Amino acid sequence: MKRRIFVTLKNGVLDPQGKAVHHALTGLGFAGVNDVRIGKLIEIDVADDTSDAALAEMCEKLLANTVIENYRIEAGPEEVAR
Amino acid sequence: MKTAVIVFPGSNCDRDLAVCLRDVTGQAPAMIWHGESELPEGLDLIGVPGGFSYGDYLRSGAMAARSPVMQAVVKAAAKGTKVLGICNGFQVLTEAGLLPGALMRNAGIHFVCRPVPLTVENNQNSFTSKYAAGERITVSVAHHDGNYAADEATLARIEGEGRVVFRYAEPVNGSAHDIAGIINDAGNVMGMMPHPERMADLGAGLDDGRRVFESLLAA
Numbered sequence: 495m496k497r498r499i500f501v502t503l504k505n506g507v508l509d510p511q512g513k514a515v516h517h518a519l520t521g522l523g524f525a526g527v528n529d530v531r532i533g534k535l536i537e538i539d540v541a542d543d544t545s546d547a548a549l550a551e552m553c554e555k556l557l558a559n560t561v562i563e564n565y566r567i568e569a570g571p572e573e574v575a576r
Numbered sequence: 577m578k579t580a581v582i583v584f585p586g587s588n589c590d591r592d593l594a595v596c597l598r599d600v601t602g603q604a605p606a607m608i609w610h611g612e613s614e615l616p617e618g619l620d621l622i623g624v625p626g627g628f629s630y631g632d633y634l635r636s637g638a639m640a641a642r643s644p645v646m647q648a649v650v651k652a653a654a655k656g657t658k659v660l661g662i663c664n665g666f667q668v669l670t671e672a673g674l675l676p677g678a679l680m681r682n683a684g685i686h687f688v689c690r691p692v693p694l695t696v697e698n699n700q701n702s703f704t705s706k707y708a709a710g711e712r713i714t715v716s717v718a719h720h721d722g723n724y725a726a727d728e729a730t731l732a733r734i735e736g737e738g739r740v741v742f743r744y745a746e747p748v749n750g751s752a753h754d755i756a757g758i759i760n761d762a763g764n765v766m767g768m769m770p771h772p773e774r775m776a777d778l779g780a781g782l783d784d785g786r787r788v789f790e791s792l793l794a795a
């Protein structure tokens with residue numbers, strides 16, 4: 495089964511990449527961009543019997559650095575379609 | 577003094593560190609490849625060098641921190657072996673949980689590569705005893721992810737316990753409290769973003785970093 499793991503910077507953690515992209519969007523003439531935050535999307539294909547707890551453990555141990563990042567696990571596209 | 581330098585794929589300061597350790601201690605360090613799961617017996621110091629281990633995949637230091645050799649380093653640190661992480665080595669030590677906090681992208685986005693002034697905040701440890709407390713020194717930095725971050729409680733704790741060892745004396749990368757180097761609570765693991773091994777050759781003019789290694793030799 496496929497899962498999508500979103501890793502995002504915690505609120506209040508400075509995101510220099512996001513700030514630069516925000517600046518570039520404004521420079522291109524896009525008005526009304528209030529903020530840009532950049533994170534990661536990790537698509538993972540795991541055995542069907544993989545528990546939510548096991549996925550959370552993967553995030554805690556490697557995929558996210560919980561000092562500065564949050565993570566969210568969602569069903570992959572094929573699960574959504576079912 | 578028996579030393580070792582850990583070598584990851586993508587390390588690029590391992591040989592500089594080895595030259596420096598050989599020069600100061602009179603004994604060449606053991607170079608330990610990342611796939612090793614055991615370290616030589618009787619090590620006094622393990623150096624985790626700078627570079628771009630595993631291409632900085634996922635996060636700087638994240639992959640290296642989970643490599644077999646780092647499990648052995650974590651065990652050695654728990655037994656009191658001294659561990660010095662420089663630049664990417666500092667990132668690896670935070671990712672491995674040996675030091676608190678995290679090193680994020682520099683606040684100014686740019687890679688910073690220049691000599692910077694540092695203040696020695698604490699000289700009551702094995703890594704900086706040869707410096708005077710409050711001494712101003714110059715050591716080069718070369719990093720993209722040196723912006724030290726930790727939650728307020730952690731910052732208050734390490735400040736209160738005197739565990740900030742080096743502080744930038746001018747803005748460099750957006751680090752919380754201008755933190756450039758910290759030590760663990762047991763006093764045997766230190767991480768720093770500046771490169772003391774690049775400022776340790778007595779013939780090269782600037783040698784303010786050398787006393788980190790002389791302190792370790794005397795400890």
